[in-house]
Amino acid sequence: MLDHLDDLHADLDAWLRIPSISADPAHAPDVADSAAWLADALRRTGFPTVEIWPTPGAPAVFAEWPSSDADAPVALVYGHHDVQPVDPPELWVHPPFEPTRVDGPDGPELHARGAIDDKGNVAFHLLGMRAHLAATGRDTPSVTVKLLIEGEEESGSPHFAALLEEKADRLACDVVVVSDTGMAAPDVPSAVTAMRGLADAEITLRGPAIDLHSGSFGGAVPNPLHALAQLLAKLHDDQGRVTLPGFYDKVRPLSDRERELMSRVPFDEQAWLAGPAASRATYGEAGFSTLERTGARPTAEVNGMWGGYTGPGHKTIIPAEAHAKVTFRLVADQRPEDVGPQLKAWVEANVPTGIEAEVRTPPGGVAPCASDLDSPAMDALLRAIGQAFDVDPADVLFTREGGSGPEADLVEVLGAPLLFLGVGLPTDRIHSPNERVLLPMLHRGAEAAAHLWRELGAMRPR
Amino acid sequence: MLDHLDDLHADLDAWLRIPSISADPAHAPDVADSAAWLADALRRTGFPTVEIWPTPGAPAVFAEWPSSDADAPVALVYGHHDVQPVDPPELWVHPPFEPTRVDGPDGPELHARGAIDDKGNVAFHLLGMRAHLAATGRDTPSVTVKLLIEGEEESGSPHFAALLEEKADRLACDVVVVSDTGMAAPDVPSAVTAMRGLADAEITLRGPAIDLHSGSFGGAVPNPLHALAQLLAKLHDDQGRVTLPGFYDKVRPLSDRERELMSRVPFDEQAWLAGPAASRATYGEAGFSTLERTGARPTAEVNGMWGGYTGPGHKTIIPAEAHAKVTFRLVADQRPEDVGPQLKAWVEANVPTGIEAEVRTPPGGVAPCASDLDSPAMDALLRAIGQAFDVDPADVLFTREGGSGPEADLVEVLGAPLLFLGVGLPTDRIHSPNERVLLPMLHRGAEAAAHLWRELGAMRPR
Known part of the structure; x- marks a missing residue:
């Protein structure tokens, strides 16, 4: 299905060479370059509308490719093009802004700051759109696809809510697809359903x-x-x-079904402690599993x-x-x-x-957000992931993301439900030295996006 | 009795201009200058033996003035000629190394780093010795007086114990007089009896x-x-x-008599909180007073x-x-x-x-030390202080010093009992900006030293 893998690799390589660290004012020109690069890449992909939206901080990139079907739903992809700082630089095996291919146990990896968080997760949509058009033989996507790729996520998205308010009309959509998260493991396709x-x-x-x-x-x-x-x-x-x-007063209790769904996610606690958690023991709220503690509590x-x-x-x-x-x-x-x-x-x-x-206590903060597990959009996402990973949609698991982002603002301002489609892995070392992306995950992400546009497009009669 | 007050003031002024900060390697030449200045002043005072004793760190000054009475006791004065750093410099009203006379509510004050800790406390011995000779009409003091003034006290006296061991013969004495402490208040003559x-x-x-x-x-x-x-x-x-x-296992319990003696020290807790302690409330071990908490626990x-x-x-x-x-x-x-x-x-x-x-836990540490309250030497000290401050010796109170110094080494290496004669006040801001000495206290200190040499000399038949 994917005829343009080399294009994806070349594009991502070029983009990752731009050190778009939003937290460091010295890198402001790089963040601007990153936005310009992405805008150009979206135009090359075929998006008829591509705009750079300035903010009082770093610029966001907006793109839109309308479906020729008048009543097609509208999907808005959210991601970000800025990256975390690289401290401490001496711990990087390869220079953080010289993307390097490394053969790993699960397949080829690409090492660079931003490889998955979030340039990788955004880049697979370029290929995904081409694949969608090629597979369906269409000139326009089955759904109207909009992208909003901000430049300040790693700095707390200070101007994001205001930008959403200002551009609410342009951003109007039926579903938000957040591409800034991951899956449980390379062989465990899954969908995130909540962020803290x-x-x-x-x-x-x-x-x-x-x-x-x-x-x-x-x-x-x-x-x-x-x-x-x-x-x-x-x-x-x-x-x-x-x-x-009062801290727990508004906490929505975990239902038995949600706990059962979470318990299906394979999780090797000893491997997790030895690897990503780099800790000697677990610790936490009594009565909850480690995955519940990090995702649902x-x-x-x-x-x-x-x-x-x-x-x-x-x-x-x-x-x-x-x-x-x-x-x-x-x-x-x-x-x-x-x-x-x-x-x-x-x-x-x-x-x-x-x-x-x-x-x-600084004003603001980030609201938690959650997907509806029983919506037609969620069903479409599960089918798309199932096809991309070659499993039954019923075997696509649900996970929860412990981190926080501006996703709640999207729900609040745009009034659209959330889906999460991201292909990071817990072992990808995001925010740490030697961040990487597993290239096979990136390819599956592109496939899942291609399927998702078709599945969402089939959701309502054209 | 004191005919040479102007000399004392001129001497102290010159000495205080030398920034002998032992903690700062950049000031090592100043610490050496300070030792040289003191040696010269001791020679001018009449001490027949004055030596600068180098150490692997800063030099100490040794002086000796033998009594012509063959069986006179030997007293060793301990003090230090180095001073604390001045941080933060911007909080000093007058430059720390430009001694400045200020009229205060209790009489004239001299403001400078080291004004009392410990140059003031050492300097009064110069005048005290002259006064002792003048008052007794003698050519030599009633006791053999030795001085050991070290240069690293504010840096933890790292080479002091070794120096004591090396020079134990030269330092042999019957009593150690520590001049690095203070009294309860200007109108409350007192003797320190212990250090933590x-x-x-x-x-x-x-x-x-x-x-x-x-x-x-x-x-x-x-x-x-x-x-x-x-x-x-x-x-x-x-x-x-x-x-x-096990922490309290070896703590010598406070006797009822010691607690009674400590309770006689006038102490205005509210004034202490508003002033030196600069705190909103007291806190500490239940069952003990603030003075007991800082001195005896x-x-x-x-x-x-x-x-x-x-x-x-x-x-x-x-x-x-x-x-x-x-x-x-x-x-x-x-x-x-x-x-x-x-x-x-x-x-x-x-x-x-x-x-x-x-x-x-670094090796070393500082042992606590205490005076014997019921010794002839203590009686001599109380009489000397009583005469200098014009009170009955029975009204000279006992206090305890909460701080720590190398005094325990003197006891351990030289095997001599400890007396404390110092004229600092709790309000002197030692180690802080705007350190000062109350000049009338300095004069009383000189008088007390003059009396002490006579009183100690009378302790045993000549």
């Missing part, structure tokens, strides 16, 4: 007005570092549950903590301040804006006498 | 082999920052006691803590490592070398599954 939301906060505790000499004052005044340790130790109870009052993680003297040797002080950065992953139907007030109230109730607390 | 010891440690907790994405792994693997918070939260129990098993303080992402914004990681620096203040008869093994065993017993702990 995110709320973040910074806690500052203040004790003495200045750093004090621990000889003169040690043991007699509150130490903000002790207070911070005691506070954060209480953030989880002995069952691994987050202790903020909300969490609180301390991401950073600092205070006092951190240089060589020792400095005998009671520091004036202690700090922590904390993020919360949220699941449907939690709201990110609820977490700040819950955290503030909890901190106030738990700081000891003599310690002053400040909790900063 | 010190042991330090660095704790590293390791979780995943690399920083992990908290979206993919959050809530499912142990987070070293959570483990560190939980560990340090357990370092004290709910009574404020240190929880290391051992403590554990976290001095620094760090791990994960600490920059602007957020980074959603589970970090690979978390770190803490911890110091312990010790009281007689605790041994610093016991603390490392106690801490290691405790950490091992308290880290959760999946977290690996490393506890580094």
Whole structure:
């Protein structure tokens, strides 16, 4: 079915050479170059409408290929063309922006920053569209296909919601297809059904007005570092549950069916610990499996903590301040804006006498989102994946993505249901050195996209 | 009695202009200059023997003025000529190495780094010796007076014990007079009777082999920052006691008499909180007063803590490592070398599954030390202070110093009992910006030294 694999490889290779790191202002020209490259590639693919949409930050790319069928549904593909920083550069076996082919146990791999997250996931749509037209013998796709590929996802998509509001008319669609996720394993075709939301906060505790000499004052005044340790130790109870009052109030309980579906996903915990998790043991909320903990349950993680003297040797002080950065992953139907007030109230109730607390919660956050498991669009996706991976659609499994993205904004602003079609793997080292894509997965992704446009097009009478 | 106040002021002014910061290698020439200046001043004062003793680090100054009385006791004055760094320099009202006279509520003050810690405390001995000779009409002091003024106290006295061992014969004495401490208040003459010891440690907790994405792994693997918070939260129990098993085993209990003596020291806790402690509340071991907590009880303080992402914004990681620096203040008869093994065993017993702990405890540490309250030498000191401050010796109070120094080495190597004669005040801002000495205290210190040599000389028949 795929006649243009070499084109896909050549295109992806060229695109991956552009270091479009949105978090680093020095790379802003590269992010712009990346948008320009993608726009050109979409034009070469045949999209009649291709536009670069500027934002106050990095530009997004919009493209549209209308179906000639007047009543065909409209699908909007979401992805991003910016990439994560490469730190630490010394851990890369191959230079991060010199895409390198490596033969791996599951087939050929391509190593580069962005190889899968998210240039690979976007690039397979170029080939997928050609394949769709070739297989159906059509001049236009079976559905009207729009793409919105943003340039700031790795920086928290700060201007994305505003762009959606501004361009809502152009983006109107019947279904959103998110291509920024993955599957359970190379031989386990699966569809993501949910992503977690995110709320973040910074806690500052203040004790003495200045750093004090621990000889003169040690043991007699509150130490903000002790207070911070005691506070954060209480953030989880002995069952691994987050202790903020109200935190779980809006969590949609996992149904028996959802738990059964998740339990079908093959998961080798020892291999996962030895590989991607790089950890010595699992840990988490009592009563839930590791896949449920990472995909279907909300969490609180301390991401950073600092205070006092951190240089060589020792400095005998009671520091004036202690700090922590904390993020919360949220699941449907939690709201990110609820977490700040819950955290503030909890901190106030738990700081000891003599310690002053400040909790900063930036506005925004990311809402969790979830697909409807029982919709005609989901059925179409399962059939498309089944055909691409040569399995029965009923054997395409459901997984949940633990990470967070701007997908909830798409649902909220455009009012369309979500599908996820991405071909990353848990072993792809996204955000880490030596990110890679497994090329056979990329080919299957292109096939799945080609089938998906046909399946969605068949959803309603033309 | 004091005819040479102007000399004292001029001398101290010149000495304070030398930035003898031992912790900063760039100031090594200044520390050497400081030693040379002191040697010259001691010669000008009349000491027949003055030597600069090099060490692998900064030089010490030794001086000796033998009494003409063959069987006179020998007193050794200990102090130091190096000073603390000045960070942060922008908080100094006057430049730290340009001594500046300021009129304060208790009389004229001199502001400079080292004004009291410890150049002021050493300088009053120059005037004290002249006053002693003038008042007694003698050519030599009533006791043989030796001085050992080291140059690395603010850097932890790394070569001091070795110097004591090497020069033990030259330093032989009947009593050690430590001049590196202070009194309770300008109108509360007092004698320090103990200093706390010190042991330090660095704790590293390791979780995943690399920083992990908290979206993919959050809530499912142990987070070293959570483990560190939980560990340090357990370092004290709910009574404020240190929880290391065995930590209190060798602590000499406070006798009722000692507690009664300490309770006589006037202490305005609200003023202390508003002033030197710069804190909103007291805190500490249940059942003990603030003065007991800082002077007579051992403590554990976290001095620094760090791990994960600490920059602007957020980074959603589970970090690979978390770190803490911890110091312990010790009281007689605790041994610093016991603390490392106690801490290691405790950490091992308290880290959760999946977290690996490393506890580094540098060799050495500082032993606690204490004076004998009921010795003839202590009686002589109380009489000398009483005369200098114009109070009955029975009204000279006892205090305890919460800090740590190399005084225990003097006791151990030289086998002589300890007295403390220093005129710092809790409000002198040692180690902080705007360090000062209250000049009337300096004058009283000189008087007390003059009396002390006479009182000690009268201790045994000539």
